[in-house]
Amino acid sequence: MDMQEAAERADEMLDSVLAEIEPSVRWVHGPTTTGSCTVTRRRTVMTVVSPQRRGSFLGVVDRFWRKDGYRVTAINSHVDAPAIFVRTQDGFQVSLTVADKGQVHFTVDSPCVRHSEVVDSTSPPTAFLAPDARLIPRPNIHSDFWSADAPEAAGGRS
16 A cells, blocks of 8 residues: 555545534545655544534544444543544554544544655545635534534523
8 A cells, every 4th residue: 555545545534434423514624744654634623513512423433433343542531622542453543633612633644655645635525614724713613413502401500
C-alpha cells in the first residue's frame, strides 16, 4: 500500500462512520498531512453537538467501530472533552475527539506505507467552508436532535 492508497482507505473509514450517524451531521475536511511514510486525514463536524447529546453521539460511533472490528485502545471520559481512540486490524489509528464548543473531530492516521504523492480527498463535504478559510470555525449548524438540550428529569426545577 502506498500513501495515496492509505489516504483513500482513511477516506472510506471516515465516510462509513459519518454515514452511520443518524440523524446525519454536517462536516468539512480538515487538513491532510503526511510524514515520511504516513498520512493523516481529518474531518471536522460543523453540526453543534450539545453537551447533553455527546454521550449518545460517542455511543453511536463506538458501537459502529466495535461492530466493524476496530479495537478500542483508549477512552477519555472527560465531561467536556471526551474522546475514543481505536485501531483497525490493518494498523490504522482512528479517533473521535470533542473539542471546544462541542466540536467533533475525526482523525485517521495510517501505518507506515510506501511513500507517494497524496491528493486531496474526493469525498464531498456536507458543510460549506470558504475556500480561503485559514481555520475551521466553531460548529455553527443547528440540528434539532444533536444540538438539543435533553429534557429535564421528571419533577424538573421549581
